[in-house]
Amino acid sequence: xxxxxxxxxxxxxxPPVHLLSADEVRAAxxxxxxxxxxxxxxxxxxxxxLPLSKERAEDFWRSRLxxxxxxxxxxxxxxxxxxxxxxxxxxxxxxxxxxHRAEVAKLMVHPxxxxxxxxxxxxxxxxxxxxxxGRWLLVLDTVTGDRAEQLYPTCGYRKVGVIPDYAYGSHxxxxxxxxxxxDLR
Numbered sequence: 001x002x003x004x005x006x007x008x009x010x011x012x013x014x015p016p017v018h019l020l021s022a023d024e025v026r027a028a029x030x031x032x033x034x035x036x037x038x039x040x041x042x043x044x045x046x047x048x049x050l051p052l053s054k055e056r057a058e059d060f061w062r063s064r065l066x067x068x069x070x071x072x073x074x075x076x077x078x079x080x081x082x083x084x085x086x087x088x089x090x091x092x093x094x095x096x097x098x099x100h101r102a103e104v105a106k107l108m109v110h111p112x113x114x115x116x117x118x119x120x121x122x123x124x125x126x127x128x129x130x131x132x133x134g135r136w137l138l139v140l141d142t143v144t145g146d147r148a149e150q151l152y153p154t155c156g157y158r159k160v161g162v163i164p165d166y167a168y169g170s171h172x173x174x175x176x177x178x179x180x181x182x183d184l185r
Contacts, residue, residue: 016078016085016118017125022068025061025075031084033058039108045143045169045177046106052170067091074133076125078109078118085113088122090129101137102130107148119148123155127184136184143169144176157182 020028036057040048048056067073072094078086086109093101104126109118130138142148144162153159157180166177 016080017121018077018079019125019129020075020077022065025068026065028077028084029058029061032061032087035084035087035108035110036060038110038112040170042111043170044108045146045167045175046108047167048170049168049172050170064089074129076122076129078113078122080113080116080118083110083113085110085116086118086122088126090126090133090135092133092135100135101139102133102135104138104140107140119151120155123151127182131184138182138184139180141166141177141179143167144178149178152180155182 025032033054034057036046036048037052037054039046040050040052040057048060064073064075068075071092073089073091075087075089077084086107088107089105091103091105093099093103104123107119107122109122126138130136138157140152140157141163142152160179160181162176162178164176165174167175169175
């Protein structure tokens with residue numbers, strides 16, 4: 001068994017959640033791009049403004065490959081059958097004084113697969129993955145007022161505060177962001 005296979009088995013709290021290797025991410029780029037497009041078109045504030053082209057969505061995932069290959073970031077996916085239903089990333093802090101923390105990013109669940117507990121399963125899997133990498137302090141941010149803002153406290157995250165006019169949302173309006181953290185110790 002390879003290290004990647006062991007990690008997939010070890011951090012899979014439920015069968016639909018998998019840790020992907022960089023090669024698996026490379027192969028999944030079309031599906032990841034389609035997931036990203038569906039979420040942005042549905043209004044998700046995840047760093048993109050409409051219209052979002054297929055090429056731009058796929059290029060985003062390709063741009064993550066160097067960090068995935070270097071072990072600086074990790075990608076977990078949730079599947080419903082063979083369909084890619086959700087994704088979340090973990091980016092390890094690279095600073096010498098930040099070897100205990102990581103950022104949770106790009107939690108997305110396809111609009112057709114919401115309300116099935118996939119986001120919670122992905123977040124639980126990220127916790128285990130972070131701990132396995134010696135990272136016990138997790139940080140994330142989300143668009144203030146977004147449905148994810150209600151999710152994170154139920155996953156053990158504590159609200160730090162709100163930054164107004166932080167970023168443009170997918171439809172071009174300035175949105176505030178809410179910052180959260182979770183201590184896994």
